Amino acid sequence: MKLTPMMQQYLQIKSQYKDAILLFRLGDFYEAFFEDAYTVSKALDLVLTQRQGAPMAGVPYHALNSYLKRLVQLGYKVAICEQMEDPATAKGLVKRQVTRIVTPGTLVEDELLESDSNNYLAVVLKDQEKYHVAAVDVSTGDSLVACFNDLESVFDFLNSIKATQILCDPSLKSTFQSVFNVLVEPLQDWHLNPHGMEQDVAKVFNVVTIDHLELKENLKAFAALVRYLRYTMMVENLMLKPPKIIRDERFVILDSTTVEHLNLIEPKGKSLFDVLNYTKTSMGSRLLKSWILQPLRDQKEITSRLDKVQAFVEDQILLSELREYLHTVKDLHRIASRLRYGKATPKDLVALRTTLEVCPQIQQLLLTNDAFLEAENLDCLTDLCEELAKALEDEPSNVIGEGKVIRQGYDKEFDELKDLVYNSEKFLAEYEQRERVLTNIPNLRVGYNSVFGYYIEVTKSHLSKVPPHYIRRQTLVNAERFVTEELKQFEEKMLHAKELLEKKEKELFDSLCQKALEKVDKIIAIADFIANIDALQSLAYAANLNKYTRPKFSNDGKLVLVKSRHPIAEKFTENFVPNDLTLSNQESFVILTGPNMSGKSTFVRQVGLIALMAQIGSFVPAEEAVLPIFDRIFVKMGVRDDIIGGKSTFLTEMNEIAKIIYQATKDSLVLLDEVGRGTSTFDGISIAWAISEYLHTKIKCKCIFATHFTELTELANLYDGIVNKTIQVMEQGSQVIFLHKVVDGVADKSYGIDVAAIAGIPAEIVQRAREVLDVIASKSELEDRLKVVSTERLRKIGRKKVNPNQTTLW
């Protein structure tokens, strides 16, 4: 088969983008051919047809974004090939070129992005024994770098930022692919070429040296990311904020198990984020989410947030007025980004104008409260705002060039052109009227024909009144036709008016974008400021609504919670029962036993959530809360299968515990629920026992261990710092009433069979279970044996009880 020049052009371009789907612009369509056509038609449910014998699937150009969204969501990389000249005027084959490679992690268009989530593209590099991670959200400019000692921590970090695309060492590709359900690509040599790395990064921030960024060993990962972005987005100037260095000392690094078990972000509608999210802007909501996923460790930083939250809590008028203003604030981070990448739309400039209009009001309002004096430094860009107000229609069309974007009165030439295009009839009628009066020819008529263009027609009877500047064009039986200079100019203008109008409006729009671009750093400063204020006011609003208290921080390890509640569960539970808890460095370990359904898991998570809320600067659900600042919070709940990773339930559980044991310190909060349940009872208890002893005596962290193994309560007899708590239940006749109250002591029964009955297990089975329980319960010697374990150990060290601070058992 002989290929047409267009097909040859296609194949030549495709050969450069083998790893992407190539969407090739042909008139009003983007078309995919060969293999790409099969992929696209299957993924997008499009009809597969043929063009010049090649399989083809196409999408209309105006609907590109909606199709792109689906392709990218499915993890494809798409190269967009545009026509670089107008097919109507092109000589020969239209020039075509790939102008952008769209990947899940390089999106900037609003329609392709989730408004309340960041969209991070991450690079992971292995260097000797360390892993370096750099991540960028090009839609907001947010960037991060971090360094980890093990791959598990990298997974946790990528999970916590919800990376939508990963670039990694080729050796790590299959590992990442098995863990993450996102596009994973291997880095190439040119991404990592050491030559010119610093210069490449310096260019992004328009600086000569990058020492101040403190990228150090993370430079390579960040530079690789910059190079990848330049290549895919095909722009020289990236809009990135200086990378935030994620250091263990500054943030509480949360592992993915903890994020999941504390329901920090999911499930939707029942997460901590949902409980705290009363933000009014997408910027604020993204920031709040990142705060929840990266709690702080620096007391000063936390206090500074808490002071502002408190100021809002106490100033209800300020809060409600501010919320009204914030309502009109648009997503400036993403608008700034689109301005940088030349993708801003009229809608974006209007959104910028609306936000800048409300900015001074927000500033003035905040300045009424001493807690927000820094608002004074905010530059509200009034000049730019005025310019946009003058230049843009109230509700401009999103199509530039039809004269419906720029406001009348902004540019004389534009107005004339628009007038010509839209008001030519009117102009001609006015002109005709004017000439009739001037010449005193009542039946003078302005007309048009395709041969002579516009003309003035005068009947023979009035020819004597024709002024000298009329130029004769045509003679008819009863009349003569003339033109004038003015009419000729009008005609000239009319012929090109549409084209000129399109050009002029584009020019004016581009110049507005340019003016905004010149102020982009200030736009970002406003965006950062408003995002921060919005996230803080959201915390205050939630605090008022849910009657939270400001937490205090202790420096001696003391933790006191009075009448504390679970922030999510209390929303869905009638009469939620508040609970107290006191821990200290001396009494730091709780074995929590209690029947099924009594509320053990709820209480354990509650403590974790309150600690986390305090460290993001939020008020907490309690009447009083004093907490130490934790360096890590670990939550390990129940057993779960890791089918994808191919690990058994018990192996997964032990893996997660091992991680906690390696990473926890004396300043950590470890919350365990049902650990050891994935194996036989004896193995499970023994493991749980040994883990508890290790955590308490070696690591000395704060720990609550909820368990059905009442046998573990024996540990409290062995160690000073371990206390037993249980959750109260009342029996009324054959009924069990769950009081959900945490008290000192040990659960006497598990009520598992009662719960089974409530859950609808047939009475016959329930009855049989009771009979079996009677028999096995009387035969259990386990507790007696565990007593032997503890007495033996006590005998060994010659004490009545062990104080882990004085004795080393290991």
Ligand SMILES: Nc1ncnc2c1ncn2[C@@H]1O[C@H](COP(=O)(O)OP(=O)(O)OP(=O)(O)O)[C@@H](O)[C@H]1O
């Ligand atoms: N403090 C509380 N006040 C009111 N209701 C509560 C409280 N705590 C828990 N509940 C209710 O009890 C139910 C069971 O709680 P949870 O799952 O925490 O119990 P559990 O002891 O961990 O159960 P299991 O041992 O079966 O896992 C929850 O769904 C909730 O509705």
